[in-house]
Amino acid sequence: MADTTGNTAASPVGEANSRPRKSSWRYIGPGIVVAATGVGAGDLVATLIAGSNFGYTLLWAAVVGCLVKISLAEAAGRWHLSTGRTLFDGWASLGRWTTYFFGVYAVIWGFVYGAAAMSSSALPLQALFPDVMDLQWWAIACGLVGLVFVWFNKYAVFEKVMTVLVGVMFVVTVYLAIRVTPNLPDAFAGLLPVLPDEKDSILNTLGLIGGVGGTITLAAYGYWVNAKGWTNTGWMKVMRLDNRVAYATTGIFVIAMLFVGAELLHSANVAIASGDKGLLQLSDILEAEYGAATAKFFLIGFFATSYTSLIGVWHGVSLMFADFVARFRGQGEQKGEEVASGTRERSWAFRAYLLWLTFPPIVLLFQGEPFRLIIIYGVLGAAFLPFLAGTLLRLLNSSRTPREWRNGPVSNAMLVIAGLLFLVLCVKQVWDQPWSEFF
16 A cells, blocks of 8 residues: 555555555545645635625635635646646646746745745734734744744654644634624525625625635645655545545635624624734734633634645645756656655755745845735736646646546536636736836
8 A cells, every 4th residue: 555644655556556545534634734725814814804895695605616626626636646747747748838837936926925924924923922022033933943844844744733733723713603603594695696786796706716725735735645645546536535625624714714704893894904914903803802812812823824824835835846846857757656755855946945935035024025026926826726727627638647537527617617717816916916017
């Protein structure tokens, strides 16, 4: 049997090793990691604001968002397991343009995201310990701890820590949802696909669907599947169960925060700011309504939410970058077994990208974020999910994928819906950028 911890190399793909494993909860792991990484503080704020503005009306959109992301992550995992090749190896087979896109994306996105992730993790720590040090130093400490943790630990330890932090996130969000006493009849009514009457309600709805957990982390899912030791089709049923657990978990986080927004903010007509600082405002509201203990409990959950995204990206995107570098340097077909063996985590490219995520962004913490860089970052970020959906459609409907594991009608429909959804959001993101100030 292939190793399920990611500590040793998986056996070569063959008939004996491809026998189906029975779906079992004891194998669950990569799904927890992708759920934790994909749901950041920004996602929770967006859901809170949706609940604050529209009550339970858009609950159905949050559910649809989870279903869309299930299809994308499942497709990425299916490519890795059915072909034995990594996703970047598949992208490279579509032409060199994919290499250029990913290279530019990884460098610019990583630079800006590093600063954002460190700041997001620092906010709740500074609120919990206001007299210890300034926000920038908390942010640097979070980045350095994440760097050291990912540098010296392999996937098995990484997964365990992520699972603990997810447990904290789960307890906090569910506790808050119960604490605000949701109106269950209204919540069930919110499962009906109805649009609010407000202006731009369609775009707001699409934004909520598209924002439910994950961007590049959806592509990283296949790498975490391999790092777990799953490298062939025998793990397909296990992977699919794992993926469903991932987005069921994501759905619970999102729905719980929508309940909080609907009951605590919408009913009192209270508005909060967009971005991570909106969660600090929520902490103040919780303290006024339920006491300091509840507010501090929430801040602990806020930190767990932010920090899982930080170390998840530090690990997952570094794995992808290491694979990108290996392919770019002409090392031939990139196989999932190389990820499973742990060689990617020990490579200089993996560690170089870790350093890139940690040290250069520190400049942004002290000097603010360069205007032009933020515009490029926003456009690249918006373009990634249409790129992912479109390339997965191409890969999984071609001879690159064994016939048995190619897309069926449902998979194709979901990927087309995902691609169109994210294309619309990408166009909106590009349109909303202040291009006149760029030049």
